[in-house]
Amino acid sequence: MIRRRITPFYYFSTLPLSATPSNQQLHPSQIFKCNETIMRLAKLGRVRDARQVFDSIPQKDSVTWNSMISGYIQNGFLKEANSLFNAFEGKNVRSWTIMLTGYFKYGLINEARMVFESMPERNIVSWNALVSGYVQNGDLRKAREVFDDMPERNVTSWNSLMTGYCRCGMMKEARETFDRMEEGLKNSVSWMVIISGYVEVKEYREAWGVFLMMLRTGTRPSQALLVVGLSAVSGLNDLDLVLSLRTIAVKLGLEEDVVVGTAVLNAYTKNGGAYEAVKFFELMPEKNEYSWTTMIAALSHWGKLDDAVALYERYGENDVAVQTTMMSVYAQKGDVFEARRTFDEILNPNVIAWNAMISGYAQNGMLEEAKEMFFRMPVRNAVSWAAIISGFVQNGSNKGALDLFAELLRTGSVPNYWGFTSALLACANDGDIESGRQIHSLTIKAGAQNNSFVGNGLISMYAKCKKMEDVSQVFNTMRMRDTVSWNSVISGFLENCMLDDAEDIFKKMPKRDVVSWTSIISAYVQAGQGETALKIFLDMLIVGIKPNELTFTSLLSACANLAAVKLGQQCHAWIFKYGFSSCLCVCNSLITMYSKCGSIDGLHVFEDMPERDIVTWNAVLTGCAQNGLGKEAVEVFEEMEAAGVPPNEISFLGVLGACTHAGLVEKGRAYFNSMTQDHGINPSIYHYTCMVNLLGSAGLLSEAEALIENMPVEPDSVIWGALLAACKLHRDMEIEQRVAERLLKMGHKDMGLTS
């Protein structure tokens, strides 16, 4: 919102207005200046001031009238625009065209069409405005109809139609239109529309192909085209291409240009060129808020949160985009108060900033605060809905999410597809088929059922509720079926243990992506068919799909279960090749795989890791313990504590097992006691079983028996079995007798074989 102020004198200082009686003649150049003032004021949102100038002009020309009408339209005053239009006796084609675009701008398609029909004369610009109006309102059929009916067409007509196809993701039609254009007719906008259209639908190869085509025609790329080319390259994962575009930029004298520079920076960050990006950023001769935002956001995406903070402190200025990025950095660090402080520093927070704050709270489990912000924010959009509802879903409060969804319905708002998708996710998680069906019918009422996101949400919801007939029904009637839809059906079948059906769909789908391949691979891993999983993985490499971290995690778990260390090593090589050797979860799986295969190579992985989490430490710890390296495991545990990583339940299971192997009874006791005392973790039955093993193997059988008798959890057959085995080992007939009786009572006759 732009606040209206009293018009300062200097706006009129060039005009003789205040001193001039309104009937005095103005020189044409003075009228020209007045007209300019009207346009400038309208652009600033100061329509009333513009109107004052308008009224004070004694002889208005057609530009004066048209500027004022257009000024009203720009600021949403359609009624005023219309009455001025009606009052204007000398209206010309331009006046009519302004009204036409005005009605289209606010979605009043019928009114716009009526203006067009009543026009006394039309030129090519009015026809183009009609095409573009339909395009902007998403009515491609009408746009095409008008385009075909036009008496003549120029480059703008063609570009408008193409823009329409691109906005609807109809790239085939867009390309046909582009190819139908005469070579000489194409201008830089035509190239831009088609290239950015491909980028929009993530068809970066195609986008880059067209860019190269353009270079071959000898077209000299403008600054904007270079930027679009860079955005195409940013999806291709090829740093050499970035370099080649930089070379072109140098040739065009645009290498120092901030906008081009920021696009280069962005391309580096999106292509995994972390080193290049940082170097380029530091050497940029001019940086603006866009450059800083891009660099900080990239650091944040790479998980280098502290570097992001450091860079922000270097920036030292206030800019909404930079601050918004920082809010999400702080939220990711778990420092939600710093995020809030940053938000409070923003002078005029926009929707994006509000949304960042909402999801920041939601990410940190502060749902009440998120909700408070949500209801307090001045303008809500699609993301606000998604943020708050999915915040509730992520915090396990599916009911809360659905209540919120209902509350939003009560406010009379019609949810958009993001709102629907989040609500459907809540139903899916909750297995709430009733609400799911209700939302399904709401999507149809709202005309959102053809949206691919909504459709995919419906598929997942029905799949989670085990309603596979409904899954098929939704899938078969979907208009916009994308790879995600196919993938959702596959994972639906897999969740319902229908591996054959899943494979059937996998074979039928037109375009398989990483997710499709990975889900089918992990399905075979989970079904215990590691060899098949590996075979499918090889097929995936052959067809040229780049695996992701999840693919490798699944694969490694297959290797681990097969104890196939050779294959595991082969995976390790692939992981290097595809650049996942620093990925936390992949490294964690590698460690687990090596230790389950009885190899110590996991320790090398561990040593080279740039960052470690609790899972990493536990993997090494239990790996050592399971491979008989009891002493080493204890060392790892101590190292972990020294590194400031608080141990969890699993760490204690590992270290207690290690103590048993190494015969460290005292140490084991101390760790067991520190669990509750120092870490506030209540020992589970498994921890007690570890203790029984520890005491039992040391021959402290009565102490072990007492421990079982006095523990706060119900003993099971496993823990008694452990004690029984220890009794047999140490030939303690008395306790063995008692334990055997206990086991017999529990209905287990031969527990001596366990443990």
Next chain:
DNA sequence: ATAGGGTTAG
């Protein structure tokens, strides 16, 4: 008066 262009929230 009609067509296009770098960053940020999920």
